[in-house]
Structures are given as structure tokens and as C-alpha cells.
Amino acid sequence: MDVRVLKFLNRQSKNLEKILKNYQKIKIVFDRDVDGLMSCLIVLCVLEKLNKKVEYFSIKVKDLKNFLSKQKNSNCLYIFLDLSIEKEFLAEIKNKKLKCIWIDHHQLKVFSFKDIFLINPVLINSSIYLPTSAISYIIFDRIYHIDKLLFFASIGIVADKGEKFSENILKKAEKKFNLKVDDFFEISKKVNSLFIFEKDIEKYVPKMRNIAFFKSKDLNRIYSKAQKILSKEFKNAIKKHIEIGSFFLYKIRTKFNIRSTIANMLSQEFKDKIIIVYEIRKNEIIMSLRSNDSKINLLEIFSKFNINFKSFGGHKSACGAVMSKEEFKKFLKKLKEYGRNK
Numbered sequence: 001m002d003v004r005v006l007k008f009l010n011r012q013s014k015n016l017e018k019i020l021k022n023y024q025k026i027k028i029v030f031d032r033d034v035d036g037l038m039s040c041l042i043v044l045c046v047l048e049k050l051n052k053k054v055e056y057f058s059i060k061v062k063d064l065k066n067f068l069s070k071q072k073n074s075n076c077l078y079i080f081l082d083l084s085i086e087k088e089f090l091a092e093i094k095n096k097k098l099k100c101i102w103i104d105h106h107q108l109k110v111f112s113f114k115d116i117f118l119i120n121p122v123l124i125n126s127s128i129y130l131p132t133s134a135i136s137y138i139i140f141d142r143i144y145h146i147d148k149l150l151f152f153a154s155i156g157i158v159a160d161k162g163e164k165f166s167e168n169i170l171k172k173a174e175k176k177f178n179l180k181v182d183d184f185f186e187i188s189k190k191v192n193s194l195f196i197f198e199k200d201i202e203k204y205v206p207k208m209r210n211i212a213f214f215k216s217k218d219l220n221r222i223y224s225k226a227q228k229i230l231s232k233e234f235k236n237a238i239k240k241h242i243e244i245g246s247f248f249l250y251k252i253r254t255k256f257n258i259r260s261t262i263a264n265m266l267s268q269e270f271k272d273k274i275i276i277v278y279e280i281r282k283n284e285i286i287m288s289l290r291s292n293d294s295k296i297n298l299l300e301i302f303s304k305f306n307i308n309f310k311s312f313g314g315h316k317s318a319c320g321a322v323m324s325k326e327e328f329k330k331f332l333k334k335l336k337e338y339g340r341n342k
């Protein structure tokens, strides 16, 4: 891994340790996906060892502004995990004078962070890709070492396809827990099924502190239910998608939260395609975009479309977008033009 990034994380870890000394009450706010959840577990386990009073909330980035607007400035420290930063969040934080640590790995859309303490390796090197659970592991394991942090980190890393820059962590975990990377990947798929049913994720956090949960009947039952829904939708996608040049377009029609998982599955199957999976929710088009070609930067391609996105961002090879139905028509036209120009 990049030595500059490791030095940066080590330095930030020391700074963080100092900040933590000043707070007894801490609120963890994490993204509603496997990487976010595993990051939460890592941070939570360490904070509890430090005898902090901790609350945790899972929030989708689109609901974060609303969450922030309801917060009151109390003597509490916020730790945000795996959530992409928007300008409006920073405005709300400044306005409320909230004390915030922000640990994330999304590409940056904002470049001034004087009101938060940001830990994102892309600040040092924008081509480094370390899932938030890897970052959280490196930082928090230094503050207080607990064996199972390595287990949580490995699940989060493979869920976010971060194997490349996290090889060391995974190797250590394979040895420690006598598991293979593929086993961690299986576990990450099981954990992901909790999100597919949009379960009350917070309810599972205390159970997950014991790693026996990941082998439990409880989780396996939810997983097999999710597998049925996913395989049905996947077959449907193969039959009913549309191809425009190198774009693979598919509209999801179930009520389950499977858009991004289906997009991941399709990008594994159709490696030379740019996968676009979308659905209509509350009159908006919500999209997951994926590519397997490391030379392709989705953020770059789609920002050139000049679409008035309600939100757009993520990573170079996996990102998300929200737009109105009107803008979606324009988006489709652009897809066809792009195909012709290539």
C-alpha cells in the first residue's frame, strides 16, 4: 500500500485519539451498506473499550441532510462512516456547530473541510481505493487492539471490492480466523441480505459484536430468502435488459432494495459493459452504475452528460445517481449519442 497514505492514517489516528479524550458521548452515523455497517462495528467495539457512551444510526446519504437538521449542539462527538460529503452537509454542521469526525473513501466533491475532521485517503492519493472498513480498522486498531476488528474489516473490504489495496489485512485475517477471502465474501453476501429487506439494521448491531452471529441460522434464513429474490431478478435482467453501445441498461421492478446488488452481479457477468441498473422511487429515477474496466472513470463519463442530477457521486468504478423523469429522458439520449461518438 501507498506509504504516504499509511503515514497519513497513522497521524490521523493519533489526532483522533486526542480528540476522543474530550468526549464522553459519541454518535456513530454509518452508511446503509456492508462497508458502512462493518465500519460501525469496528468503531463501536473500540469506543466501548474506552468506556464511551455510544449511539449509532444507519442513514442513507440522501437522508443525511434531514438527519443533520434535527441534531442539537450538545457536548457530543459525531463519527460519520462511509458517507459521501455534500456541501449542504457541511453548511448544516457549521450552522449547528457540531463536532464531527468524518471517515470515508468516496471521491471528493467538496474541497474545503474546515468544520470537520476528515479522514479520507483520496486526500493524499485519489487513485487509492480503501473501503471505509479498512480505514477504520487501520485507525482504530492502533488506538485499541481487539482481534475481531480484523474480521469485521475483512467483510467490509470484500463487500466493497477493496482487495487490491488491503491485501495485508486480508492475509492476516485468513490466518487468524482460518478462513479464505472467498469465505469472507460469502459472509459479506449474507450481511448484505439484511439491507435487501431494509431491515432495522441497528437491531443487528449488538448481535454482530459476537462474530458467531455470522454463522447463525438467523442470518442464513434471511440470506436464502434474499438469494431467491436476487436470482429471479438476475435472470430477468439477462432477458429484459437493453444494450446501447457498451451500456447495459436494466430497470428493476421489485419493492426490495436490490438495485446495487444486481448492478454488482451484472458487472461480474458482463465485464466489458457499463452497467446501469435503475428504478423509479417516489417519482425519481435512482441508478447504480458499475464498470469493471479500470481505465473507465464513471464519474468523469457521466458528469460530461450535463444532466441536472439531484445527486451523483461515489467511486470511479461504482457510483450512484438520482434524477427526475425529465432528466432521465435526456440521459437516455446522451447514452445513444455517447455510443455513436465512440
Ligand SMILES: [Mn+2]
Binding pocket: 035, 036, 082, 105, 131, 132, 160
Ligand atoms: Mn464504502
